[in-house]
Amino acid sequence: xxxxxxxxxxxxxxxxxxxxxxxxxxxxxxxxxxxxxxxxxxxxxxxxxxxxxxxxxxxxxxxxxxxxxxxxxxxxxxxxxxxxxxxxxxxxxxxxxxxxxxxxxxxxxxxxxxxxxxxxxxxxxxxxxxxxxxxxxxxxxxxxxxxxxxxxxxxxxxxxxxxxxxxxxxxxxxxxxxxxxxxxxxxxxxxxxxxxxxxxxxxxxxxxxxxxxxxxxxxxxxxxxxxxxxxxxxxxxxxxxxxxxxxxxxxxxxxxxxxxxxxxxxxxxxxxxxxxxxxxxxxxxxxxxxxxxxxxxxxxxxxxxxxxxxxxxxxxxxxxxxxxxxxxxxxxxxxxxxxxxxxxxxxxxxxxxxxxxxxxxxxxxxxxxxxxxxxxxxxxxxxxxxxxxxxxxxxxxxxxxxxxxxxxxxxxxxxxxxxxxxxxxxxxxxxxxxxxxxxxxxxxxxxxxxxxxxxxxxxxxxxxxxxxxxxxxxxxxxxxxxxxxxxxxxxxxxxxxxxxxxxxxxxxxxxxxxxxxxxxxxxxxxxxxxxxxxxxxxxxxxxxxxxxxxxxxxxxxxxxxxxxxxxxxxxxxxxxxxxxxxxxxx
Ligand SMILES: Cc1cc2nc3c(=O)[nH]c(=O)nc-3n(C[C@H](O)[C@H](O)[C@H](O)COP(=O)(O)OP(=O)(O)OC[C@H]3O[C@@H](n4cnc5c(N)ncnc54)[C@H](O)[C@@H]3O)c2cc1C
Numbered sequence: 388x389x390x391x392x393x394x395x396x397x398x399x400x401x402x403x404x405x406x407x408x409x410x411x412x413x414x415x416x417x418x419x420x421x422x423x424x425x426x427x428x429x430x431x432x433x434x435x436x437x438x439x440x441x442x443x444x445x446x447x448x449x450x451x452x453x454x455x456x457x458x459x460x461x462x463x464x465x466x467x468x469x470x471x472x473x474x475x476x477x478x479x480x481x482x483x484x485x486x487x488x489x490x491x492x493x494x495x496x497x498x499x500x501x502x503x504x505x506x507x508x509x510x511x512x513x514x515x516x517x518x519x520x521x522x523x524x525x526x527x528x529x530x531x532x533x534x535x536x537x538x539x540x541x542x543x544x545x546x547x548x549x550x551x552x553x554x555x556x557x558x559x560x561x562x563x564x565x566x567x568x569x570x571x572x573x574x575x576x577x578x579x580x581x582x583x584x585x586x587x588x589x590x591x592x593x594x595x596x597x598x599x600x601x602x603x604x605x606x607x608x609x610x611x612x613x614x615x616x617x618x619x620x621x622x623x624x625x626x627x628x629x630x631x632x633x634x635x636x637x638x639x640x641x642x643x644x645x646x647x648x649x650x651x652x653x654x655x656x657x658x659x660x661x662x663x664x665x666x667x668x669x670x671x672x673x674x675x676x677x678x679x680x681x682x683x684x685x686x687x688x689x690x691x692x693x694x695x696x697x698x699x700x701x702x703x704x705x706x707x708x709x710x711x712x713x714x715x716x717x718x719x720x721x722x723x724x725x726x727x728x729x730x731x732x733x734x735x736x737x738x739x740x741x742x743x744x745x746x747x748x749x750x751x752x753x754x755x756x757x758x759x760x761x762x763x764x765x766x767x768x769x770x771x772x773x774x775x776x777x778x779x780x781x782x783x784x785x786x787x788x789x790x791x792x793x794x795x796x797x798x799x800x801x802x803x804x805x806x807x808x809x810x811x812x813x814x815x816x817x818x819x820x821x822x823x824x825x826x827x828x829x830x831x832x833x834x835x836x837x838x839x840x841x842x843x844x845x846x847x848x849x850x851x852x853x854x855x856x857x858x859x860x861x862x863x864x865x866x867x868x869x870x871x872x873x874x875x876x877x878x879x880x881x882x883x884x885x886x887x888x889x890x891x892x893x894x895x896x897x898x899x900x901x902x903x904x905x906x907x908x909x910x911x912x913x914x915x916x917x918x919x920x921x922x923x924x925x926x927x928x929x930x931x932x933x934x935x936x937x938x939x940x941x942x943x944x945x946x947x948x949x950x951x952x953x954x955x956x957x958x959x960x961x962x963x964x965x966x967x968x969x970x971x972x973x
Contacts (some may be wrong), residue, residue: 389414391699392493394468396420398685399666400499402692408458410700416460419480421467424523425449430685432526437556471639473659495699498664502629502683511605517623533560538622542610544602546573548715550626554594555718565595565618572598572934577724577776580841583930584778588720591947629683631668646670646679653705655695663699665691674708674795675726675773676735682709712791719780723787726774726794729764738767741840742827743923745899746820748782750812757781761824770799789821800828836904838922841931845939853892858906870941877902884913896921
């Protein structure tokens with residue numbers, strides 16, 4: 388009879404234990420967890436701190452007792468696995484409370500030890516007001532500190548998804564919050580314009596965003612940055628990444644891979660044939676390019692837990708790799724990424740390109756509609772979708788999952804263009820943002836409608852002296868435009884064609900890219916051939932400018948709409964249909 392021991396009792400471990408039982412009614416199954424809890428929702432921790440989740444108990448999905456009752460798994464909490472004797476097939480454990488030691492034998496072992504937040508070696512990082520967040524205990528410490536000490540100013544170090552969820556949570560608790568990020572923009576895994584959407588939201592809720600900035604020290608009431616400035620802080624959260632827990636595996640002589648995670652094959656088997664592993668501690672293949680990566684996310688951890696259990700019991704299930712789909716909600720703004728970003732794809736030597744559309748998430752005439760932004764990244768040679776990003780207040784998650792599915796199944800842009808997506812007025816549009824993004828990509832690939840993404844714009848204009856033509860109405864133009872752009876509202880373009888030079892590169896843009904395409908086709912029709920449309924238009928220009936700025940163009944950033952946590956978000960006004968009055972600047 389199989390005797391399966393699982394080390395670690397959260398996402399990957401608890402899933403592996405439950406799956407093992409479902410596959411084998413008679414296996415002996417033991418799950419050992421160093422902490423006091425199993426199967427807790429660590430992804431939900433920020434929402435309890437922020438008050439969205441009102442009861443701590445809702446975060447605990449199973450107890451050792453319920454797990455035993457439901458799955459007949461013997462669970463040992465507060466018990467750390469100290470060593471593995473792979474020849475003897477035994478493990479030694481210690482009860483972390485009593486110090487009592489014991490050992491177990493196994494036929495198959497599944498390691499699901501996860502990782503822990505990286506604690507930087509910073510002066511002052513060991514003070515009582517400095518926290519990391521990974522477990523319920525971490526959450527409880529933060530919660531008590533907020534209740535008891537009533538801090539006023541928080542600094543979150545690290546602008547990744549956990550950091551930003553905590554920014555929101557702490558703002559909801561009434562603190563003045565700053566986020567410090569070493570990279571040029573928050574959500575470093577996203578393109579600058581996607582991150583810019585999130586940064587706009589942070590600014591509008593009064594969050595102090597400091598990018599390209601490192602923390603050099605933490606004092607009792609402030610943090611010091613590498614430019615010598617200080618930010619008031621009577622509470623600091625360090626959220627700069629996760630390090631896999633590998634000491635036990637290393638001590639056991641299991642191989643570590645090139646990406647710094649525990650090495651497993653496609654069956655999630657380690658270098659020892661009776662030891663499997665799953666979750667944040669392993670490195671796996673990126674499903675798009677086959678490179679070894681570590682993707683510490685709950686979805687992959689759960690699926691790997693299932694597969695490791697299946698294979699430990701003699702199955703032959705290959706893990707196909709991960710595309711790293713991740714999504715974040717910051718206040719009301721949602722942004723996500725899946726597969727490869729444009730910069731990642733190009734860094735891998737892929738002839739990649741991208742397009743961006745901003746289109747209403749559902750019909751504009753139905754109350755409450757908002758734009759959703761879709762960036763599709765694809766292989767220019769084959770049209771195969773490599774990944775993408777989405778952003779918006781509504782419907783960004785739905786489009787992200789479409790891109791994830793397309794990426795994982797290697798769909799082409801032509802295939803996405805032809806798919807029927809769900810439509811009824813309060814739900815979608817008859818021409819979904821995904822269809823539209825695919826059409827735009829088709830038009831770009833075929834040369835019918837050349838466009839440039841805002842991330843490529845600086846390079847594109849570097850050796851040119853282009854004429855920018857802003858085809859929005861004068862009201863939009865007056866608020867913000869590329870410095871030196873001419874303003875020729877689309878309705879007036881035809882009658883002004885004779886004033887547009889034929890010997891200069893023309894760069895057109897509108898608010899979203901849609902009317903820019905129409906303007907481009909008008910210009911090409913008039914024999915002006917050196918013309919390109921800015922993909923995503925002024926909306927993308929703004930977001931990129933907010934996140935990282937431009938080197939070779941100048942554009943003023945629109946003031947943020949101030950939002951308060953109490954008020955309902957105001958619907959943005961669509962000024963696109965306002966009267967046009969004149970063509971200027973030619
Ligand atoms: C605040 C927060 C928010 C998150 N939000 C999201 C999200 O929105 N979406 C998403 O996809 N992911 C999110 N994640 C990440 C997700 O929670 C992790 O990817 C997932 O928990 C990984 O599961 P795991 O089982 O591999 O590791 P873990 O959850 O880290 O569990 C590993 C367990 O192993 C135990 N262990 C380690 N060594 C031993 C030992 N020697 N003996 C016994 N036990 C041991 C540890 O105590 C730990 O409890 C979030 C994480 C946090 C902390």
